[in-house]
Amino acid sequence: xxxxxxxxxxxxxxxxKETATPAKFLxxxxxxxxxxxxxxxxxxxxxxxWALGFTMDSWRLxxxxxxxxxxxxxxxxxxxxxxxxxxxxxxxDAMIAYGIGIVTSAVMLSLFKLLMAGMPPEEITGxxxxxxxxxxxxxLLGRSQLGSxxxxxxxxxxxxxxxxxxxxAVGALFLNLNMAPTEEMILIAYKMTPWHALAxxxxxxxxMHAFVYAVSFKGGHELSSDTPWWHAFIRFTLPGYxxxxxxxxxxxxxxxxxxxxxxxxxxxAMIVLAFPGAIGAAAARLIL
Amino acid sequence: xxxxxxVKSNSRTVGRGAHWIEWLTGGICTLLVAAMxxxxxxxxxxxxxxxxxxxxxxxxxxxxxxxxxAVSFTIENKGLRTAASVPxxxxxxxxxxxxxxxxxxxxxVPAQSAATGTLLFRSDPAAHxxxxxxxxxxxx
Numbered sequence: 001x002x003x004x005x006x007x008x009x010x011x012x013x014x015x016x017k018e019t020a021t022p023a024k025f026l027x028x029x030x031x032x033x034x035x036x037x038x039x040x041x042x043x044x045x046x047x048x049x050w051a052l053g054f055t056m057d058s059w060r061l062x063x064x065x066x067x068x069x070x071x072x073x074x075x076x077x078x079x080x081x082x083x084x085x086x087x088x089x090x091x092x093d094a095m096i097a098y099g100i101g102i103v104t105s106a107v108m109l110s111l112f113k114l115l116m117a118g119m120p121p122e123e124i125t126g127x128x129x130x131x132x133x134x135x136x137x138x139x140l141l142g143r144s145q146l147g148s149x150x151x152x153x154x155x156x157x158x159x160x161x162x163x164x165x166x167x168x169a170v171g172a173l174f175l176n177l178n179m180a181p182t183e184e185m186i187l188i189a190y191k192m193t194p195w196h197a198l199a200x201x202x203x204x205x206x207x208m209h210a211f212v213y214a215v216s217f218k219g220g221h222e223l224s225s226d227t228p229w230w231h232a233f234i235r236f237t238l239p240g241y242x243x244x245x246x247x248x249x250x251x252x253x254x255x256x257x258x259x260x261x262x263x264x265x266x267x268x269a270m271i272v273l274a275f276p277g278a279i280g281a282a283a284a285r286l287i288l
Numbered sequence: 289x290x291x292x293x294x295v296k297s298n299s300r301t302v303g304r305g306a307h308w309i310e311w312l313t314g315g316i317c318t319l320l321v322a323a324m325x326x327x328x329x330x331x332x333x334x335x336x337x338x339x340x341x342x343x344x345x346x347x348x349x350x351x352x353x354x355x356x357x358a359v360s361f362t363i364e365n366k367g368l369r370t371a372a373s374v375p376x377x378x379x380x381x382x383x384x385x386x387x388x389x390x391x392x393x394x395x396x397v398p399a400q401s402a403a404t405g406t407l408l409f410r411s412d413p414a415a416h417x418x419x420x421x422x423x424x425x426x427x428x
Contacts, residue, residue, distance in 0.1 A: 161310050183395075190370040190396060190428035194332030201325060234314035235306055242317040245324075264331055265370065265398040267324065 028143055032097060035142010036104040039174070040135035044108045048181040052255060053127030060254050061129060068133045071173075072097055072140060074166055079144040079288055094140070101136025102128060134177045137170070141288075164285065165239060171284025172244040172277035173251070179276055180251035189269040197271050204244070204271075204278040209237040211282035221285070240285075244277035245270055331368075335399075338368035342397065342422040344376060347404070349413055357409045361420055363394060364402040371397045371425035378407040381417040396428065 043049050072094035077087065105128050109115045115124055179185055192200070212221050213232055221232070248270045252258050258266045342365055349359040359378065365371055374394040380387045390407045397403050407420065 161307065161313075165313075186396065186398075187428060190372065190398065194328050194335060197328050198325065198332065201321070201328070205321070231306070234318060235310045236314075238317040238321055239313050242320050245320075260401055260403050261398045262400040264327075265401060267327070271324075271328075 029096070029100065031143040032100045032139035033104055033142075036100050036135040036139040037108075038142060039138025040101070040105065040131060041108070042178055043134050043181070044105065044112070044131055046181060048183065048255075049130055050109075050114055050127060052130050052181055054123045056126065056130065056254075056256060060256070061126065064133060064254055065129055068098070068136065069094065071170070072136055075137065075140050075170055078163055078167065079140070097139040097143070098132065098136045100139040101132040101134075104139075105131035105135050134174070137174060137177075141174075144288075161235075164236065165243060167284045167288045168240040168281035169243050169247060170288070171280035171282070172240075172247040172274075173280075174284070175276040175280035176244075176247055176251040176273055180248070180257065180273055181255045185252070185273050186257050186265075186269050189265060189272045192268060192272070194268075197268050200271050200275055204275045205237060205241050208240055208244075208278045208282045209233055211279070212236070212285050236285075240281045241274070241278055244274040244281050248273035248277050335368035338399075340365050340369050340371035340397070340399070340425055341367035342371060342374065342425065344420045344422060346418070346420060352408065355410075357411070357413055358406050359409065359413055359418065359420070360404065360406045362402045362404045363397055363422060365397040365399060368399050370399045370428050371422075372428040374425045375423050376405060376407075376420060377423050378409070378418065378420040380409060380411055380413055381419060387411055387416055397425075 073087070073090050076093040076097065077090035106115065109127055109131065114127060189197075209232075213229070249258075249266075252266070252269055252273060257269060261269075342363060344361055344363050347360045347362060349357055352358050361376075363374065363376060372395065374397050375391055376394065377389060377391045379389050388409055388411050390409055392405055392407060394403050394405065
């Protein structure tokens, strides 16, 4: 979290930079479009995602669209198009990203001849709306990650516990949105025996912990020498895994993969989807 | 935030000192994961060697605008294994002669779950004997 004192001066600095060079803003938009394409194309070219636009329950879609707003504002505040130091700027950037997500999705779907003039308006808006969420997350990430080195200042700050968990949720959600709509998730869950599921849980947790603490990627976290390994395991890795599980469950429910199923098959599908979720959560702690 | 030591480096360091809320969150999450592992283990022991058990129950019928009849039903799998590509066949019988046969296929009927479907007949099922049943399944 930034402190108000430092925020004021840098915020002014930001604003003067913007008014001085509108070209910079356009470059930012360009990076946003790049990020949206990079992150959302796999979904825009997935058959299940097209169908979801009109088969998905309207209220679940509305809930997803509304939940995306605080999510985008949170990401924008944490990593942002530029270093954002006030919530006002964060909200503005989040909305720009949402807009980029909607426009790029509409263009891509039209390009693939998935949107045509004769279609009912619900189908057109539904198809775009489903795609707009991953695309807008991509737009925000793209603008920060594809940018030049000046964003790196953000890495040096000590992240608070809450924002660390939030970034894990973003990472998990990101990979889950890619995979939850596909039939393979439930198919894998049906193929697995419970023993396979147990192995998947152990694998997910181990990889998550190893990614962040053991194999020391750039941006990896270190344990101070007097801290036993299980401190970080209990405080970060297990909560991260539970977040990945919850996000998986939400994504599966949202895309109607759990309907009619009972408790245990739903749990198996959740474990399957939480595996990529866990990798995404761990990667988010390193990258973002 | 009562966070770790203020080390200025590119990688973030996890120190000994942590806010109590981190331990509370960690504790709850440990319990949740342990409970899930416990449930799956229990399920693993109980479900070994099971097979799908499919049963069809007719829910009701109503005329369709096109002059036909829609018969809706649920197919329930009481077994502990999932059945895939389940064909459900509905026969309208008059004594021993089959008047009309309609069939649909369910992609999956998950273990201990139910799925619903509808068969569309041209003749009135109320005037004849109606038999609906699953005629097989594949392992997913």
